[in-house]
Amino acid sequence: MAKPRDIVLVGAGKVAEQLGAQLLKNGHQILFVWSRSIERAQLLGQQLKTEASNKMELVPDEADLYLILVPDQAIPEVAAQLSGHINSNALVMHTSGSTPSSVLSPFFDRNGVFYPLQTFSPGRTVNFATVPICIHTAKAEDFAWVNDLAQTLVDKVYAVTDQQRTQLHLAAVFVNNFTNYLQYISQEIMREHDLPERLLLPLLTETIAKLEELSPDQAQTGPALRHDQSTMERHLKMLEHHPEWRHLYQALSKGIQKDLSES
């Protein structure tokens, strides 16, 4: 068990809320919560039983780690503000999957990324211990320290370079955003034909459960894979009134045939 650490949360959104709770639960101290919004800062401050403000000048300068948890595009500006109020030798990390650590370099030598790879939604609490944390530190000598901290929070911690993390974020868009959108399309098809929406949930659950044992190329099935032209043509005709979905059906089928078909 690593030593308890003193941490400042710069940001008070969904990630700050769940990461903050996990830090507290595992014996670390949240010294302070800052947010552009005083309401959000105070709300999270109450939840985490700590001081909170929207004034950057109140951020204490003796923390072991400053975690920046604001939207991607706000990171450089918030880092610049923060740098005016804390020790220039402080360790400052952002938590974004798609932002290079280099945006922090102009302000802090000891910078890095502390990226919890999960989808966080308001009102939904994930089992944080199962969330992989991907770490990068600009200074090699900071890595072990941050790794120890992350290990107190979750089961799996990974060293991931800036370049790898960008690729990881791209892959995550396919796994999360695009996968969710396919479920939207299927749900709309169900609705339009008076079919109960939950009828497909067992299929979805098994589709994903399979991937614990099989790789996606082994698990692939369906009309495209078996070049079942008559079923595919019937489906395309059924999608006539949804030209975008029809186009997606074609593009996805073509991809399956190119990447995964034997013939």
Added chain:
Amino acid sequence: MAKPRDIVLVGAGKVAEQLGAQLLKNGHQILFVWSRSIERAQLLGQQLKTEASNKMELVPDEADLYLILVPDQAIPEVAAQLSGHINSNALVMHTSGSTPSSVLSPFFDRNGVFYPLQTFSPGRTVNFATVPICIHTAKAEDFAWVNDLAQTLVDKVYAVTDQQRTQLHLAAVFVNNFTNYLQYISQEIMREHDLPERLLLPLLTETIAKLEELSPDQAQTGPALRHDQSTMERHLKMLEHHPEWRHLYQALSKGIQKDLSES
């Protein structure tokens, strides 16, 4: 609890194996297994402790129900063969999601569809009780009987017309085949950049778990939804060497923006 039934399985593939086991487990009798392949027929016959053959003339003619479990395109031919050997008043149902029940009408007045909506893979046993069974019978007077039988096997039984079932099968292609293919793409991106493949499993699991509580339109997140043009452009540049995936990224993002974005 409905009366035990005497059932003949016409086909010995993945669905026959798991549906047959569930019938047996719930007190019904498998009278006979037929398959074009004598090896497959005998293998499943042994598993289900019953007679098996590749000769249609050996199929007994006193069963309560004949279930046709062969590939879609073989259904009409197998039904024709079967009709030469059993009572013309027998109840005969196929188990295909994408084939109309009418392909059985030339041969049997009492026909229908008994469609277990799930993805079945060799060597992987699903919890059959959670599989929804979708039923259609040509004769209204057969419905209650078949419904009772299905209720002995699974938790949820649905009355689904031929036209609805075709739509359901189309929706299932999005939920199963296309969803699986997106996981393939993300896995390849991970591999190409020496990232551990299992790193994204917790994200995938949560993406799906969310849908037990939220509808897909409520659960949608990501760069496309928030019109984050700079992230999308960076992603498209990263996909330069995979023009098909690049095209899919664009088409899926466009769909999310059209169907789900507020602006």
